[in-house]
Amino acid sequence: MPRGWVGSLAKREEWRIAIFDRTVHSLNTAVQHDMSRDFMRRAIALALENVRSASGGPFAAVIVKEDRIIAEGTNRVTRTNDPTAHAEIVAIREACRVLADFQLSGCELYTTCEPCPMCLGAIYWARPARIFYAATAADAAEAGFDDAFIYEELKIAPAGRRIPMTQLLRDDSLAIFSAWKQQENKTPY
């Protein structure tokens, strides 16, 4: 067989593999995209149900690991007298309980609305891999949930905030961090 044939066959095989790989990648992306939409649709359905049953605010979240929902949360502030019971916090606490871990490594969080500063803080402490959100903070503000005020306050120095913050006994408190540094039996987080 002339050399040209071998080159041509190898080339054709290369193309075949490349086209196959691209098709698999496209299919994976499409499936992934569809699954992401399904998870968000589930979160939207939960939020709608939360409003219609008068159980709490118009927000829900689901947490997914390896393409499976492992935890769901809806806003429970007024129902449970817990100002921290936003959908994301409820879902994060439940997912951590299910995984018996204080980290959400490799998880995705789907929330029906851009997280407020409290929830965004919680997300950074829980460290999921990725966040999907539907409505914007502006959409929420239009419905009467204005987190912008809190975002603004975060930028102001403690003494100048609307809720006054006063420093007290700093020197006494430093003993706590010294004790922490000396404690050998500790779990960093």
Next chain:
Amino acid sequence: MPRGWVGSLAKREEWRIAIFDRTVHSLNTAVQHDMSRDFMRRAIALALENVRSASGGPFAAVIVKEDRIIAEGTNRVTRTNDPTAHAEIVAIREACRVLADFQLSGCELYTTCEPCPMCLGAIYWARPARIFYAATAADAAEAGFDDAFIYEELKIAPAGRRIPMTQLLRDDSLAIFSAWKQQENKTPY
């Protein structure tokens, strides 16, 4: 009695009252100041105990209403597998449970360290009257707890953050806010 005498007596009475008021105010302020220090000392003792008993991170908080501690909290992240179980969040949830309310009106929160963004968000949702803190965020950073990274991320637009945030199905989600607006049986918060 000549008129001058009446004026002079009234004047003297005025001074007496003014001096009395000022003394009471100074005493009140001194007592208040001492009580604030006592509440912070209690928080510091709780945090030290939390570290020494290897129960969690070097942080504690107490919540006071009408000069009485109504709730206490220590960091429980690793012990309870709950990344949201910072001292302030634990104390806020407990105080709300005690008061059977989702607002901490008229309460003071004493925390051994400047709150992280998650806890500061929770404080704004719970709305206590005043915050006292001991150590600064810089003191905490020096001990290995660097909240500055989260504060920085909050300022960045969602798509540019270290944990990627992707918008999905915004239009579908708007039905949730419409349902909320139409729902008459709701508790705003």
